[in-house]
Amino acid sequence: MAAKPLAGAAGGESPYGSTPVIAFVNEKGGVAKTTSCVNLSAALAQRQHRTLCIDLDPQSNATTAFGISTEEAIGREAHCLLTMPRFPLERAVMPTEIANLDIVPGTARLADCDKALVMEVGREGRLRSKLREFYRSVLSDNYDAILVDCPPSLDLLTVTALTAATHMIVPVTTKFYALKGMALLGDIVATLHEQLGASIRLLGILVTMFDKKTALDTTIYRLLKDKVEREFGDYIFSTIITKSVVVSEAEAGGLPVLLREPESSAAEAYRALADEVMGRLGADVGGAAAPAPELTGATVS
Ligand SMILES: Nc1ncnc2c1ncn2[C@@H]1O[C@H](COP(=O)(O)OP(=O)(O)OP(=O)(O)O)[C@@H](O)[C@H]1O
Numbered sequence: 405m406a407a408k409p410l411a412g413a414a415g416g417e418s419p420y421g422s423t424p425v426i427a428f429v430n431e432k433g434g435v436a437k438t439t440s441c442v443n444l445s446a447a448l449a450q451r452q453h454r455t456l457c458i459d460l461d462p463q464s465n466a467t468t469a470f471g472i473s474t475e476e477a478i479g480r481e482a483h484c485l486l487t488m489p490r491f492p493l494e495r496a497v498m499p500t501e502i503a504n505l506d507i508v509p510g511t512a513r514l515a516d517c518d519k520a521l522v523m524e525v526g527r528e529g530r531l532r533s534k535l536r537e538f539y540r541s542v543l544s545d546n547y548d549a550i551l552v553d554c555p556p557s558l559d560l561l562t563v564t565a566l567t568a569a570t571h572m573i574v575p576v577t578t579k580f581y582a583l584k585g586m587a588l589l590g591d592i593v594a595t596l597h598e599q600l601g602a603s604i605r606l607l608g609i610l611v612t613m614f615d616k617k618t619a620l621d622t623t624i625y626r627l628l629k630d631k632v633e634r635e636f637g638d639y640i641f642s643t644i645i646t647k648s649v650v651v652s653e654a655e656a657g658g659l660p661v662l663l664r665e666p667e668s669s670a671a672e673a674y675r676a677l678a679d680e681v682m683g684r685l686g687a688d689v690g691g692a693a694a695p696a697p698e699l700t701g702a703t704v705s
């Protein structure tokens with residue numbers, strides 16, 4: 405039986421029906437954007453939500469994490485979607501080995517998008533218009549959630565994702581400079597709202613790779629939580645992803661930890677995150693929209 409769709413996710417304002425499009429963003433590298441995007445995609449799929457993961461990172465780690473090779477991805481990848489005006493979303497979609505979970509794979513060619521699109525007016529809106537076309541087409545398959553993995557920079561690819569997305573999740577590690585990148589991100593989102601009519605909202609900040617045995621991690625987590633709650637509101641997900649070797653082992657094996665080690669605490673945490681995300685998106689209240697907090701130009705310093 406199909407689970408309740410993530411309806412009402414964007415408060416009825418989504419340009420894609422009721423489907424949330426969630427970008428994983430942080431210009432800081434190695435904060436578990438990809439790991440979180442991949443495992444949350446898998447957890448949503450396991451909850452019977454039809455999920456599409458879009459890999460917008462030239463490193464294409466999300467693609468590899470699902471065991472898809474570059475050879476398999478060539479010709480139906482995100483690069484084609486962004487650079488070829490008449491290349492529809494459905495042509496880029498590939499199934500994964502996980503039920504209910506498809507992917508638009510990424511390859512290193514994504515790094516050329518900046519150059520390929522340099523003369524294009526409105527290039528930041530390419531993904532948004534492809535998603536809109538997809539939703540207008542009566543022949544298209546439908547998804548309950550679309551998750552987009554972004555590269556570790558605020559470049560054209562990330563701006564493309566932010567322009568298309570209805571929500572974003574910002575993974576952070578409990579390191580001293582964790583919030584620095586968020587200030588810049590806040591400014592960029594404000595600009596997107598003003599200049600491109602993007603309607604993205606912050607769904608939450610996800611603490612990842614947390615080491616509860618390290619006093620500094622605990623201290624920084626408290627500081628981070630206090631600061632975010634004081635200055636922005638209840639943004640920090642109560643689910644915390646702890647540091648665990650099974651995550652990197654699963655990555656090396658080309659399968660999300662959720663499938664490779666389903667009993668592990670990391671897998672359990674990503675399932676809990678899926679429930680929290682569904683709750684925040686309003687699925688728990690019969691599809692009524694739970695207002696997601698809006699990230700304005702306010703900065704955290
Ligand atoms: N909970 C965890 N415990 C241990 N290692 C983890 C955990 N989450 C992620 N990692 C590892 O940390 C590294 C960085 O993770 P990941 O690639 O998801 O980060 P990222 O933010 O996507 O990086 P990039 O910015 O380069 O795209 C990977 O080797 C991954 O296996």
Ligand SMILES: [Mg+2]
Nearest residue numbers: 437438461465
């Ligand atoms: Mg990544």
